[in-house]
Each structure stands twice: as structure tokens, then as C-alpha cells.
Amino acid sequence: MMTDTGRQEYAHLTGKRAFFITGLILILIALAGVAVTLGSADLSVADSYRAVLAGLFPDAVDLPDRMIESNAVGIVWGWRLHRVLFAVVAGFGLAIAGSVMQGVLRNPLASPFTLGIASAASCGASVAIILGTGVISGSLLIIGNAFLFAMLASAAIYGMARLRGMESETLILAGIALMYLFSAVTSLLQYLGTADKVQEVVFWMFGSLDKSSWPKLGIVSVVVVAVVPILLWRAWDLNALAEGDEVAASLGVPVERSMAGFMLAASLITAVIICFTGTIGFIGLVAPHITRMVIGTDHRTLLPASGLVGAVLLLGADCLARTAIPGTIIPVGIMTAFLGIPFFLYLFMKRRDG
Amino acid sequence: MPLLCARGVSFAYRNRRVLEDVSFTLDAGEVLGLVGPNGSGKTTLIRCLDRILEPEGSIRLDGRDMRSMSRPEIARMVAYVPQNRGVPGSSTVFETVLMGRRPHLRWSVSEEDKQAVSDALSLLGIGEFAARRTDRLSGGERQRVLIARALAQDARILLLDEPTSALDMRNQIEVMALLARLAEDQQLAVVTAIHDLNLAARYCHRLLILKEGRVIGSGTPSSLLTSGMVRAAYGVEAAVKDEMGVPYVVPIRPSENENLVKTP
Numbered sequence: 001m002m003t004d005t006g007r008q009e010y011a012h013l014t015g016k017r018a019f020f021i022t023g024l025i026l027i028l029i030a031l032a033g034v035a036v037t038l039g040s041a042d043l044s045v046a047d048s049y050r051a052v053l054a055g056l057f058p059d060a061v062d063l064p065d066r067m068i069e070s071n072a073v074g075i076v077w078g079w080r081l082h083r084v085l086f087a088v089v090a091g092f093g094l095a096i097a098g099s100v101m102q103g104v105l106r107n108p109l110a111s112p113f114t115l116g117i118a119s120a121a122s123c124g125a126s127v128a129i130i131l132g133t134g135v136i137s138g139s140l141l142i143i144g145n146a147f148l149f150a151m152l153a154s155a156a157i158y159g160m161a162r163l164r165g166m167e168s169e170t171l172i173l174a175g176i177a178l179m180y181l182f183s184a185v186t187s188l189l190q191y192l193g194t195a196d197k198v199q200e201v202v203f204w205m206f207g208s209l210d211k212s213s214w215p216k217l218g219i220v221s222v223v224v225v226a227v228v229p230i231l232l233w234r235a236w237d238l239n240a241l242a243e244g245d246e247v248a249a250s251l252g253v254p255v256e257r258s259m260a261g262f263m264l265a266a267s268l269i270t271a272v273i274i275c276f277t278g279t280i281g282f283i284g285l286v287a288p289h290i291t292r293m294v295i296g297t298d299h300r301t302l303l304p305a306s307g308l309v310g311a312v313l314l315l316g317a318d319c320l321a322r323t324a325i326p327g328t329i330i331p332v333g334i335m336t337a338f339l340g341i342p343f344f345l346y347l348f349m350k351r352r353d354g
Numbered sequence: 355m356p357l358l359c360a361r362g363v364s365f366a367y368r369n370r371r372v373l374e375d376v377s378f379t380l381d382a383g384e385v386l387g388l389v390g391p392n393g394s395g396k397t398t399l400i401r402c403l404d405r406i407l408e409p410e411g412s413i414r415l416d417g418r419d420m421r422s423m424s425r426p427e428i429a430r431m432v433a434y435v436p437q438n439r440g441v442p443g444s445s446t447v448f449e450t451v452l453m454g455r456r457p458h459l460r461w462s463v464s465e466e467d468k469q470a471v472s473d474a475l476s477l478l479g480i481g482e483f484a485a486r487r488t489d490r491l492s493g494g495e496r497q498r499v500l501i502a503r504a505l506a507q508d509a510r511i512l513l514l515d516e517p518t519s520a521l522d523m524r525n526q527i528e529v530m531a532l533l534a535r536l537a538e539d540q541q542l543a544v545v546t547a548i549h550d551l552n553l554a555a556r557y558c559h560r561l562l563i564l565k566e567g568r569v570i571g572s573g574t575p576s577s578l579l580t581s582g583m584v585r586a587a588y589g590v591e592a593a594v595k596d597e598m599g600v601p602y603v604v605p606i607r608p609s610e611n612e613n614l615v616k617t618p
Contacts, residue, residue, distance in 0.1 A: 005476040006448040006484025007468055013446065013485070233461070240456050242445075246436055249406045251456040251507070252429030297445040300461070 017301040020294055024308035028088065031312060035084045035319050041075050051076040086212035086220070087315040087332075090273045091283055093224045095310020096303050097266040098284025099291070100231060103238045103299055104262045105168040111284040112270040115157065115175030116182060117150045118281070121274045123182040123189075124149025125204045130193035142204065146275035153178050154267035158260060167245070171263070207278035207333025209318055216276050223272045227265050228307070235299040238262065242297060280333045282340035283310045289344060313340065355417050357382045357543040358403070358511050362411035365395075365402055372398045373409065374567045380560075382510065382541040385534055387548050387558030387575075391588050394564040396547035397437070400513045403545065404434045415511065429457035433504035435514040438497045447491070447499050448484040451475060454506035474502040478532070494525035501529070505536070512536070514546040518553060526550070530557035551603045555579055563587050576601050585609050 036048035043051070047067060054061040055077045063073070094112070101110040112118050124145035127133065132141075153175075160174040161167075190198045231238075237258045240248040249255050274280065287310035291302055314336065321335040356379035365373040373395045380386050388396045402409040405420055405428055413420040415431045423431075433454065451474055455467040475481045478498040483491065488499055497517055504512055514533070518526040534557045537544045548554045554561055555575035563571040563578065565587050571578050579601040584592040589609045595602045 003472045003476040003481070005472040005481035007472055009446075009485035010448045010452075010468065010471075013448075236456055236459070236461070239445075239449075240453060243450070243453060244436065246401065246406050246434065247453075249425070250404050250429060250432070250434035251453065252424075252426035253456070254425060292444075296449070298449060 017295045021305050032084050036080050038322050082214045082217050083209050083212045086217045087318045088311040089220050091311035091314030092307040093269045093273050094283040095287035096307045097269045099288040099306045100262050100266040103242050116153050116178035117270050118279050119179045119182040120153030121146040121150040122205050123186045126186045126189045126201045129200050130189045130197045143275045147271050150271035204278045206331035207280040208331040238299040282336045286340040286344045359414040363409045365409040372567050380543045384559045385537050385544040387554035387561045390564035395567040400515050404432050426457050432511045433507040433509035435500045435504045437515040438520045444487050444489045450488050451502045451506050454503040470506045474505040478502045493520040512542050512544045516547050555601050
């Protein structure tokens with residue numbers, strides 16, 4: 001019996017996904033152009049593309065004299081571009097980590113924050129700032145501590161899950177318990193710390209892209225570029241896990257091993273980003289939701305698409321954070337919350353009768 | 355050679371024995387009904403048969419020891435339909451059924467995969483829902499989606515955990531008739547846990563009655579379903595009538611003397 005039942009609808013869905021991803025890439029490129037113009041030196045959007053290209057291919061691009069005089073290429077490459085790209089890579093990574101966690105745990109509220117990874121990073125940073133102790137000394141002290149604590153939290157969740165059985169409820173409850181534990185430690189440190197140290201902790205926890213640099217961007221990019229292809233390659237396992245552990249096992253997925261691998265990968269991406277930026281919330285929660293509502297749940301497209309949505313959101317939030325109040329840069333972590341949550345609520349309320 | 359052969363299958367959750375020395379064989383084209391009271395081990399047995407749980411004893415699929423097979427190999431032989439308690443995911447019907455192709459497909463979806471999904475959808479009469487999300491289906495529609503996914507898996511052994519428990523009368527009959535027809539047409543071996551003895555009697559070729567993890571009876575419905583057996587299995591006094599060659603169980607009341615309720 002040959003039928004084509006449902007084939008057309010599926011082809012339609014596939015087309016919609018390709019359209020969505022293409023659209024996001026174009027939006028991201030446009031937004032990046034705008035983001036590069038922000039700052040004290042006056043540049044148009046066209047100028048910023050020209051400056052970026054001129055940095056890449058110095059011989060191929062003819063720069064107008066005014067751009068050479070104002071050292072536009074130097075400003076863009078030295079000051080602005082790494083921040084823009086950092087926002088893109090961080091948003092991309094955080095959103096993919098959130099998608100993976102929500103998929104594995106089958107819980108729409110799972111994210112690096114509900115699982116205690118972010119509060120562990122904050123705790124690590126607090127230890128470094130207030131007590132001045134950590135694994136690495138010098139300028140990397142805070143970053144190293146934040147990263148280490150974040151990975152420690154995910155290892156602890158994994159350990160508890162191994163003892164208790166690798167189920168999504170176990171992982172979530174273990175994560176929530178850890179989140180409160182690390183928050184309590186951070187609070188204690190703040191109580192004990194001096195006013196200026198406490199302020200430094202608070203600023204760290206806001207989350208911002210102010211401290212981005214090319215080397216930091218390099219480290220984050222290496223991790224994202226190494227881990228994301230593996231996640232994409234295993235996307236069918238994520239699809240199967242989303243249907244339930246038993247179903248996944250009956251479809252040939254090694255359930256416990258996959259869950260552990262996915263959680264490790266998502267934790268690693270999250271930790272390497274937030275140890276540089278501080279707590280940037282809601283991207284990992286909101287971006288996957290938005291994407292799922294538009295193009296559905298196949299992780300082969302859900303992962304890259306929510307990564308792109310996350311990149312657009314974080315870059316957009318950073319642009320707003322730098323321009324909303326003239327002369328003041330609002331930490332982007334605060335901005336993502338202001339932007340993400342109402343949007344998220346709107347989509348959620350709209351979906352109920354849709 | 356039987357398609358499915360279980361010998362001495364036992365399983366314990368930590369210290370609690372749930373299955374004790376269960377043995378049976380099943381040929382292609384047959385539907386085996388697992389019946390018995392709540393907690394008698396039906397679901398556990400089904401999970402052992404798909405190696406979602408690792409039991410003691412031996413299970414052979416088409417002559418091959420299940421323990422020597424990899425997970426994907428098992429998945430190409432055995433499909434599992436879980437109890438229908440609402441679908442956790444919210445993907446479309448087409449994609450949910452496509453998941454059944456996971457043991458066969460590479461990263462991209464081939465023509466063959468899509469064809470298998472289309473065929474399964476139209477066989478179950480749910481083609482019109484292809485683009486709908488699974489969390490917006492009725493219980494009966496969802497049950498069909500889960501069965502379609504198992505069919506798309508192209509496995510010769512089909513395991514179902516109470517496929518009729520969430521369904522209305524008509525859907526119950528339709529699903530059971532479908533299973534019987536599939537077993538015959540596609541030469542599948544079907545194992546289904548089922549609570550309704552009368553449905554089981556009508557549509558299953560053979561029954562396996564479990565109580566406290568042990569097999570207390572195995573055979574054709576008409577040889578097995580007697581008032582004595584219903585009392586032994588469920589502690590219920592029942593009249594068993596003959597309805598055109600199919601036994602029909604009418605429960606009357608709980609057995610009064612617990613001592614009479616003994617495993618034969």
C-alpha cells in the first residue's frame with residue numbers, strides 16, 4: 001500500500017523551518033551592523049560593515065578618507081566587534097544549553113538557572129571576590145572560580161542522579177536544592193564581606209558584556225564550536241528522550257548515558273559563558289520556548305534555531321542596554337529579564353487559546 | 355521456531371521480587387494477552403521483554419539471545435507502546451510517528467522513512483491529523499498515534515501496555531480488532547497487557563494470567579477463563595458464560611473467604 005498521507009504537511013513544516021532559520025541569520029547580520037555603530041565615534045551601519053570587511057581583507061576594500069582619518073577600522077576591530085560577537089556567541093550558546101536541558105528533562109522550566117549552575121557560578125565568583133581565594137590566582141581568579149563552581153554543581157547533580165536513578169524529577173530537584181545551597185553561601189559571604197567587595201559581587205551577578213575581549217571570545221567560541229556539532233549529531237536522541245525514558249530506550253537510545261552526556265555538554269557551554277559575563281538569565285529559558293512555538297520540537301532544527309533566537313535576543317538586549325539611558329550602560333543581564341519575561345508571558349498567554 | 359521465547363524470566367526492584375520464573379513462547383501472527391490484577395507484574399514483564407529493564411532468565415527474539423543484541427538491534431525487532439497517559443512532547447503527529455524510524459534512520463529523513471510514516475498513518479486512519487500537535491488529540495486518537503509509531507518502527511514483535519485502558523467502548527473494540535488484524539496480516543507477534551477480560555477473550559489468541567509475579571494460568575481464553583480462575587486471580591466471584599464460543603465473564607461480588615483465594 002503506497003500512500004502519501006501527511007507528506008505534504010511535513011514538507012510544509014520543513015520549509016517553514018528553513019525559512020525561519022534563514023530569516024534569523026539575516027536579522028542577526030543586520031542587528032550586528034547596527035550594534036557596531038553604537039558608541040562615541042560616529043559610524044553608519046554601512047560604515048560598520050565596510051570596517052569589518054576592511055579588517056578581514058585590507059586590500060580588497062576601498063575605504064573613504066573620513067573612515068581612514070577617524071581610524072574606523074581600528075575602533076571597530078579594537079573596541080566594538082568582539083563585544084558584538086561575544087553577545088552573539090553567548091546568546092547562541094546559552095539558548096542551545098537551555099534547549100538541551102529542557103529536552104532532556106522534559107521540563108519547560110529547566111535552564112542553567114533553575115538547575116543551580118548559574119548560582120554556583122555566582123557563588124564561585126563571590127568566594128574569589130570576597131575571600132580572595134581560588135584555584136587560579138591573578139586576573140583569572142574570578143573567572144576560574146565561577147567556572148569551577150558551575151561545573152562542580154553539574155557534577156553534584158550528576159552524582160545525586162547516579163545514586164538515585166537518572167530521572168528528570170531527580171535532576172530537577174537536585175538542581176533546585178543546589179541552587180538554594182549556593183545562594184545561601186553567596187548571601188553569607190555578602191554578609192561577611194566589606195561594602196566595596198559586596199558591590200563587586202553584586203555587579204558581577206548582574207551579568208554584562210563590558211569585560212569582553214578577543215581572547216575571551218576565542219575561548220567561548222572554541223567550546224561552542226566543539227560541543228554544538230556533537231549535540232546536533234545526537235539530535236535524534238534528544239527527540240526520543242523528549243517522548244519519555246522508556247520510549248527512548250525502546251527506540252534504541254542508551255538513556256542514562258545520553259542524559260548524562262547532554263547535561264554535561266549543556267553545563268559546559270553555560271559555565272564557560274557565564275564565568276566571563278556573570279549571570280545572564282532568561283535567554284536559555286525564553287529562546288527555546290519562542291523557537292518551539294514557531295517551528296516545533298525537532299531538535300535537529302530546534303537547536304540551531306533557538307541558538308539564533310538567543311543570539312538575536314542577547315545582542316538586541318545589549319544594544320538597548322547601551323542606549324536606553326544615555327550615558328549609562330545597564331547590565332545586559334537586567335535588560336534580558338526586562339525584555340524576555342513580558343515577551344515570554346505574552347507568547348504563553350496567547351498560546352492558551354490558540 | 356517461535357518469534358518470542360521467554361524462559362525463567364524473573365525481576366526484582368531492589369529487594370522486591372516482581373516477576374518470578376515467567377516462561378512462554380509466541381509465534382508470528384499471534385496475540386498474547388497479559389491479564390491479572392493490578393501489581394501482578396504485567397507492565398514489568400513488558401518492560402523486560404524490550405530490555406528497558408534487565409531481567410534474569412533468558413529471552414530469545416527469533417532465536418537470538420536478547421542479551422547478545424545491541425539496543426538498536428533490539429529496537430529493529432521489538433516495538434513498545436507505553437501506557438497512554440498523555441504525551442509529554444508536543445510535536446506533530448507526523449513527527450511523533452517518524453520517531454519510530456529512529457532505529458533505522460540516519461541523521462536526515464529518507465523517502466523510505468517518510469513512506470513508512472505515511473503508511474502507518476493511513477493504516478490507523480489518522481492521516482488527517484498529521485500536522486496536529488499530539489497534545490491536542492483525544493485519548494483514542496493519541497492511542498492510535500502511539501500504535502502508528504510502533505508500526506513505523508517495522509518491528510516484528512509488538513508490545514503494548516494496556517492500549518485500551520483510556521478508551522471508550524468503540525475505540526477499545528477498534529484498537530483490539532486492529533491488533534488482531536495486524537498480527538495476522540503482517541505476521542507480527544503481539545503481546546498486550548489488558549485489564550478487560552472480555553476484550554481479551556475476544557481478541558487474544560492466548561492469555562497469560564499473572565498473579566504476584568507468577569504465571570497462574572496460560573492457554574486459550576476458552577480453556578482458561580473459568581469462575582475458579584477468576585476467583586484465584588482476582589478474588590472475585592464471577593459467572594462465566596459462553597457467548598458464541600467466546601467466554602464472557604460477569605463479575606458478581608468479591609470472594610468472601612480470603613482463604614479460598616489460593617493460587618492453584
